[in-house]
Amino acid sequence: MNSATGRAGIIRARDDAGSMDKLAHSVLDDVLFNIVSDLLMKTHREEKTARATTAAIRVEKLASDASESSTPDSGPDVRIETDAAIYEDGKVLLKGNPLKTTTDILCPRCHLPRLLYPTDGKGARKPDPTIVYCKKHPFIEKPGCDIYGQSWVGPGPGRGKKKKDMDKKDGADGTPEQRPPNVLSFPSATCSKCKRCILVTRLNNHMGSCIGNSGRNASRAAAQRINGGGSQNEPTPPPSQKATPTPTSRAQSPRKRDASDDDDDDSETSHKKKKSKHSQTKRVIIKNTKPPLKKDKIKSSSLSQEQKADYDVPSPKVLNKTKSKAESPIKKLKVTKPTIASPMSKNGRDMDGESESSGTLSSPPASRH
Amino acid sequence: MATRPTTPASPKNAKIKSPSPGCPVFGCDVDSRTGALYCQICDDLVWDPTLEELRVRKIGTGTFSTNRKRKHDELFAESSKEDPRIISANTTVASCRASGLRGIYNAGATCYQNVVLQSFLHNPLLRNFYLSDGHQSSECSISHCLSCAMDDMFQDFYALESTNGYTAANILSGFWISEKKAFENLVTTKEQDAHEFFQFLAEELHERNGDGKRPQSGSEHTCNCIIHQTFYGKMQTTTTCQNCHNSTHAVQSFLDLSLGVDTLAQRRAKKTGQKLPALTLGDCLDEEYVKSDKCEYRCHKCASIQQARRHTSIKRLPNVLSIQLKRFEFKQGKHDRAASKIDNPVSFPLQLNMLPYTNRARNRDSRENLELERSCTYDLLSVVVHVGEIETGHYVSYCRVGDQWFKFNDHKVELARVSDVLGAQAYLLFYIIRSLA
Numbered sequence: 027m028n029s030a031t032g033r034a035g036i037i038r039a040r041d042d043a044g045s046m047d048k049l050a051h052s053v054l055d056d057v058l059f060n061i062v063s064d065l066l067m068k069t070h071r072e073e074k075t076a077r078a079t080t081a082a083i084r085v086e087k088l089a090s091d092a093s094e095s096s097t098p099d100s101g102p103d104v105r106i107e108t109d110a111a112i113y114e115d116g117k118v119l120l121k122g123n124p125l126k127t128t129t130d131i132l133c134p135r136c137h138l139p140r141l142l143y144p145t146d147g148k149g150a151r152k153p154d155p156t157i158v159y160c161k162k163h164p165f166i167e168k169p170g171c172d173i174y175g176q177s178w179v180g181p182g183p184g185r186g187k188k189k190k191d192m193d194k195k196d197g198a199d200g201t202p203e204q205r206p207p208n209v210l211s212f213p214s215a216t217c218s219k220c221k222r223c224i225l226v227t228r229l230n231n232h233m234g235s236c237i238g239n240s241g242r243n244a245s246r247a248a249a250q251r252i253n254g255g256g257s258q259n260e261p262t263p264p265p266s267q268k269a270t271p272t273p274t275s276r277a278q279s280p281r282k283r284d285a286s287d288d289d290d291d292d293s294e295t296s297h298k299k300k301k302s303k304h305s306q307t308k309r310v311i312i313k314n315t316k317p318p319l320k321k322d323k324i325k326s327s328s329l330s331q332e333q334k335a336d337y338d339v340p341s342p343k344v345l346n347k348t349k350s351k352a353e354s355p356i357k358k359l360k361v362t363k364p365t366i367a368s369p370m371s372k373n374g375r376d377m378d379g380e381s382e383s384s385g386t387l388s389s390p391p392a393s394r395h
Numbered sequence: 396m397a398t399r400p401t402t403p404a405s406p407k408n409a410k411i412k413s414p415s416p417g418c419p420v421f422g423c424d425v426d427s428r429t430g431a432l433y434c435q436i437c438d439d440l441v442w443d444p445t446l447e448e449l450r451v452r453k454i455g456t457g458t459f460s461t462n463r464k465r466k467h468d469e470l471f472a473e474s475s476k477e478d479p480r481i482i483s484a485n486t487t488v489a490s491c492r493a494s495g496l497r498g499i500y501n502a503g504a505t506c507y508q509n510v511v512l513q514s515f516l517h518n519p520l521l522r523n524f525y526l527s528d529g530h531q532s533s534e535c536s537i538s539h540c541l542s543c544a545m546d547d548m549f550q551d552f553y554a555l556e557s558t559n560g561y562t563a564a565n566i567l568s569g570f571w572i573s574e575k576k577a578f579e580n581l582v583t584t585k586e587q588d589a590h591e592f593f594q595f596l597a598e599e600l601h602e603r604n605g606d607g608k609r610p611q612s613g614s615e616h617t618c619n620c621i622i623h624q625t626f627y628g629k630m631q632t633t634t635t636c637q638n639c640h641n642s643t644h645a646v647q648s649f650l651d652l653s654l655g656v657d658t659l660a661q662r663r664a665k666k667t668g669q670k671l672p673a674l675t676l677g678d679c680l681d682e683e684y685v686k687s688d689k690c691e692y693r694c695h696k697c698a699s700i701q702q703a704r705r706h707t708s709i710k711r712l713p714n715v716l717s718i719q720l721k722r723f724e725f726k727q728g729k730h731d732r733a734a735s736k737i738d739n740p741v742s743f744p745l746q747l748n749m750l751p752y753t754n755r756a757r758n759r760d761s762r763e764n765l766e767l768e769r770s771c772t773y774d775l776l777s778v779v780v781h782v783g784e785i786e787t788g789h790y791v792s793y794c795r796v797g798d799q800w801f802k803f804n805d806h807k808v809e810l811a812r813v814s815d816v817l818g819a820q821a822y823l824l825f826y827i828i829r830s831l832a
Contacts, residue, residue, distance in 0.1 A: 071442050078442075210560075226501075229503060230505050233567055234571070
């Protein structure tokens with residue numbers, strides 16, 4: 027009981043301190059040790075599993091390249107050895123410590139090398155321009171930018187745009203080099219009711235006047251009805267107020283706002299359309315599509331463990347029938363992995379599932395102390 | 396080692412000896428807290444998949460018990476029944492860039508919607524429901540269906556490579572077109588209450604996915620829809636007559652827990668003399684679900700109005716516990732009532748144990764309790780924060796993805812530190828149950 031410190035040896039009581047003092051210091055020191063060791067352990071685990079997966083991916087790729095003739099569904103019947111792993115009988119065995127034998131990290135999904143440092147901001151390093159990296163980049167931490175290093179051009183003058191602003195904008199669109207590529211402008215969206223393109227920052231106001239019964243067109247229409255101004259417009263019951271602005275009110279109001287809305291949206295319309303088309307073709311589906319929530323009806327604190335699995339499935343898959351016909355052998359290999367995997371295959375195979383899931387909520391609670 | 400005192404916090408290393416003494420085949424150390432294995436031959440920690448599975452199970456459930464093990468094995472057996480060829484023929488892997496981390500553009504005073512949408516987007520239960528085709532927008536015939544809009548949004552967030560902000564046009568138009576009487580005031584172009592929007596969205600999605608019945612406040616409504624399975628719990632109010640000690644129970648389902656801050660803060664201010672005394676979430680929960688209050692009540696047995704004690708506790712905990720801290724209150728001013736904001740800091744934990752607030756808290760059995768406590772442990776998932784004054788304020792939110800926190804400020808997504816999150820002036824808190832088992 028005479029030691030003045032705990033395991034970390036950082037928080038140290040004075041030598042002449044009382045035993046209670048010493049005990050308190052050593053408790054605090056132990057707690058500090060635990061925090062540091064948990065952090066270190068978590069990082070070590072992530073890094074080592076990622077490297078082990080990388081070694082396994084490498085050797086599997088070599089094996090599948092070596093035996094083009096064999097059917098892609100079954101494991102190729104060859105023996106391949108690299109510095110980090112051995113491939114034999116459809117199994118991968120690691121050689122030595124992957125932290126020493128493997129220096130980089132391959133993405134377990136796309137098998138491209140991971141970019142290990144952010145490209146901008148805190149801790150940035152220049153990436154090698156000759157390497158095609160996995161698209162998952164480290165997040166950027168830089169004031170004024172978001173996690174992707176993007177920033178936005180100011181939304182412009184608050185109320186209706188002036189002529190000179192529009193000129194400026196047209197110039198910028200003509201020569202895109204003037205704006206850095208990661209500075210984005212606000213897009214526009216189509217109003218589901220009137221199908222017009224509205225700048226996103228005005229969308230709520232537009233819908234207020236287009237769908238709802240607020241906004242100035244509606245109030246004008248109301249004023250008109252009260253004054254009995256619009257001759258062809260009978261006083262309408264409230265529900266039809268929610269419809270499009272009446273033609274009379276449109277005709278009477280000078281179309282300054284609408285015109286500017288339409289104009290500055292033209293540049294982005296085509297882009298937006300392309301995007302929406304794109305989104306129709308793809309669908310993300312979680313691999314584990316068994317009915318996720320049917321089993322537990324009312325008991326919620328005692329949910330069946332089935333749910334845990336759904337919880338754990340992080341890698342969304344995109345449904346895309348046309349693409350999947352052109353399967354590469356690598357892709358096949360990846361899918362067949364869970365079936366061949368056996369307890370014999372040391373740190374390698376099962377790892378991609380696991381290292382991926384640690385990116386989402388399913389990481390073991392232990393790592394979240 | 397011998398001179399060092401052993402405290403409960405001290406890490407211990409158990410040495411595993413090799414089966415035959417003197418033969419250094421498999422000498423390992425096991426860390427007592429995390430179960431991490433240190434191999435003396437490799438001179439490094441090893442993360443063997445077989446041992447990892449055991450380790451994670453032990454830490455997650457506290458036991459290697461065979462009962463759980465069987466469940467666990469069934470679980471894996473079932474998923475492997477799904478033919479990988481079917482999966483590979485119908486799916487391709489989403490781009491590694493599509494992480495679900497995107498901002499949502501502010502469509503003009505809609506930040507109160509964006510914060511709620513972000514917390515839905517990063518809710519794993521809702522995400523898995525929508526990504527596994529829980530509500531297919533292609534098969535839905537309802538026009539301007541909000542659930543379809545949600546489906547589209549989940550697709551865009553988790554399948555597209557775009558890192559630009561998202562335009563929630565369909566959500567917005569669904570919101571404008573929806574004709575919910577209770578939320579009529581919400582539908583304007585002005586800034587609104589995020590909590591009301593949360594209620595609106597939950598009810599609307601329940602109607603689109605559930606049994607179609609309107610959830611009535613005060614009733615014990617149960618439904619199997621995703622919203623009920625995710626957010627709804629039940630609470631029980633026990634009223635005990637002080638005269639005859641007869642007690643009656645009333646059970647009602649809840650979407651969220653609304654916790655009063657004002658009275659507690661005022662009481663604390665009087666006691667300590669501080670202007671803005673700091674509170675904890677535990678204080679607020681104690682006030683509502685541990686303490687009982689007095690009320691007048693018409694007792695059936697006594698057939699007269701009697702003094703009674705009323706105690707409310709949680710009967711069934713939801714999978715995602717949403718908590719509202721009532722920061723906006725109508726206060727009686729000199730001339731008229733005006734809405735005001737309560738700025739007291741309320742600290743909240745990353746990890747919340749809800750056992751003390753359930754109706755099972757009272758019957759103590761230490762062994763059972765440990766198990767119960769485990770099933771009542773929640774982890775913080777997202778925080779909705781209101782910044783600024785009541786009229787001119789702004790909403791931002793923090794959501795956790797894995798172990799990393801992100802700050803969502805309309806279209807801008809930034810990395811956030813845990814200290815940023817815990818230091819924020821929370822308005823809505825979303826906690827997710829740690830283990831669904």
